[in-house]
Amino acid sequence: MTDPARSSASDTTTAPTGPTDPTTAPTTEDGGSAVTDPRAGVAEDDPRWKRNIAIFLTGQTVSLLGSMLVQFAVMWHLTILTQSGSVLMLSIVFGMLPQAFVSIFGGVWADRHSRKLLIVGADSTIAVVTLGLALLMLSGVDDLWVIYAALAVRSTFAGIQTPAVSAMVPQIVPASQLIRVNGINQTIQSGMMLLAPALAAAIYANFDIVAVFFLDVVTALVGVGLLLLVKVPRLVRSDEGAPVSYFGDLAAGVRYIRTHAPVRWLMTIFAVTMLLVGAPSYLTPLMVTRTFGTEVWKLTANEIFWASGMLAGGLLMAFLGPRVRHRVALVVGATLGAGVLTAGLGVAGNLWVFYALGLGVGAAFTLMSTPAMSILQETVALEMQGRVFGFVGIVMTVAMPLSMVVFGPLADRYAVESLLVVAGALLTAFVAVVLVIPSARRSLAAVSRPAQDVGAVPEAAR
Incomplete structure (x- = not known):
């Protein structure tokens, strides 16, 4: 297969081409x-x-x-x-x-x-x-x-x-x-x-x-x-039998992500969500102990509600996922919901309301990540998927520690409630920015519908 990463780079590049080349x-x-x-x-x-x-x-x-x-x-x-x-x-x-x-x-x-x-x-x-x-x-x-x-x-x-x-x-x-x-x-x-x-x-x-x-x-x-x-x-692979150049393949993977706007935008949404929801989710036990009490059952219930939200989101995608026709709308809507609910955690004055909001954030994160991962698996060329998901793995592994580096020390100086409100507001503002960038809207719209609906991976608007 011709390496699609060799095409000209710009923010309005074509959408990732699926693995339709007979050489693969x-x-x-x-x-x-x-x-x-x-x-x-x-x-x-x-x-x-x-x-x-x-x-x-x-x-x-x-x-x-x-x-x-x-x-x-x-x-x-x-x-x-x-x-x-x-x-x-x-x-x-x-x-x-x-x-x-x-x-x-x-x-x-x-x-x-x-x-x-x-x-x-x-x-x-x-x-x-x-x-x-x-x-x-x-x-x-x-x-x-x-x-x-x-x-x-x-x-x-x-x-x-x-x-x-x-x-x-x-x-x-x-x-x-x-x-x-x-x-x-x-x-x-x-x-x-x-x-x-x-x-x-x-x-x-x-x-x-x-x-x-x-x-x-x-x-x-x-x-x-x-x-x-x-x-x-x-x-x-189209280059099977050629000398192995791992750093050349690595560079090709970087070019692929850089020159394919839908992939780049989906990874950006995922990274920002991890940064602004990841660490605050780890700070919620601290808020529970400071605001609602140090009883062990309260901390345990907090973890159960978050995990249950993710479980509910996964079940929803398992049963209704194939019926979703506008997947990017779900990704963006779930990200926006995660931002609003995270901010809500900071103003929740009641413990059970706080738990319910945590359940909602967990569900929203799953409703964002599941279709986003599916879009990447469907649209990225098969022979490039290892490299793309390698970088996705880096985002998932690095985002949490990096987020904790920022929010952890702040939690010792400011109330966790205020940090949750700020994190939620920043995530909501990020979604708004994405929606007002024309190239982002066009690129994401190009991969929104399932492949079987359009017959081929559509070309993103230039």
């Missing part, structure tokens, strides 16, 4: 031919896609559960062991920054190599590292550097796995079903946010952190085993 037609892993949709890599009437995505999501859910158990157990273990804010800060640094850095190259690898094998290799390596950590701690080696090292390695390989997972989904799911599948996936992740803390607490309290590590190894192996059963079409 997928073939099955066993060498047979595959009946494929020109965009998603599989036809909707192909009975295998439902089996494949069911196995894939089941494996990823099991693996995700293990990872979340480790996340909560490590956080609690370090808190109980050290009671040090600096230690928790370092655990976040080691657990997040490597993923942000490696995602840059992970996206390139996802476009160069088998995405399925990358996921298998990353998950297996994480399992081996976790097993090594468990054995070291059983032998009495429980120094902080061991935990930091394990967190860093896990984060590094997550940077390889995450873009490969996002880029592989359009290869095994019809374009018309992407928003539904993403809604189901978001529902599963939100459900894990409700289940994992309770399960991690039960295991950690009745056994110890080593038991959590062993369980994570088992869940990773189950996830890998199920993934090996999934048939994934292999993409034949």
Whole structure:
């Protein structure tokens, strides 16, 4: 396929071209031919896609559960062991920054190599590292550097796995079903946010952190085993056989994002929303304790309402997503709703109103992110998706710490209520600015309708 990133760059470039070039037609892993949709890599009437995505999501859910158990157990273990804010800060640094850095190259690898094998290799390596950590701690080696090292390695390989997972989904799911599948996936992740803390607490309290590590190894192996059963079409790149230039591919990915306005605007909306909703969501427990009381049930209820909102948004997209005909309107409307509701959190004088608003923000975030992710999966050329989702992973990984760097210290000087109002107002103002920029409206409108409605990815207005 001709690299669309080589087209002239301007803010009014054409919309991303879907993978319709025959040079990138997928073939099955066993060498047979595959009946494929020109965009998603599989036809909707192909009975295998439902089996494949069911196995894939089941494996990823099991693996995700293990990872979340480790996340909560490590956080609690370090808190109980050290009671040090600096230690928790370092655990976040080691657990997040490597993923942000490696995602840059992970996206390139996802476009160069088998995405399925990358996921298998990353998950297996994480399992081996976790097993090594468990054995070291059983032998009495429980120094902080061991935990930091394990967190860093896990984060590094997550940077390889995450873009490969996002880029592989359009290869095994019809374009018309992407928003539904993403809604189901978001529902599963939100459900894990409700289940994992309770399960991690039960295991950690009745056994110890080593038991959590062993369980994570088992869940990773189950996830890998199920993934090996999934048939994934292999993409034949237009430059296959050419010398590998990872930095050249990386530069091509940057050019692709820069020269495709719909992709650039969607990523900008996602990044700004993460910056202005992410950290304030983490500050809500502080507001609860300062304003409504320090009872543990109040903090627990706050987390449950936020997670339930995300769960509700995911379920809504799973059931109604394919019926959405104007997806960008949903993205923009949900972002605007998140801004208004976040500001509302700051003026809520009643605890239950505060909880209800938090539930609304969680739902709005899912209603924004699910169609946005689906649009990217549908419209970005298949051979570029690893790199694009690598940068999406960077946005997701970096936005939260960056937002906390700004809002965290401010929360020690000003009331959390005022910060929530400011964050919500800024997000609302950002949406207004996007809506008044003609090039932004034209670019986003070009990818608003599902591909099956227009027959081809439309060209953005110049």
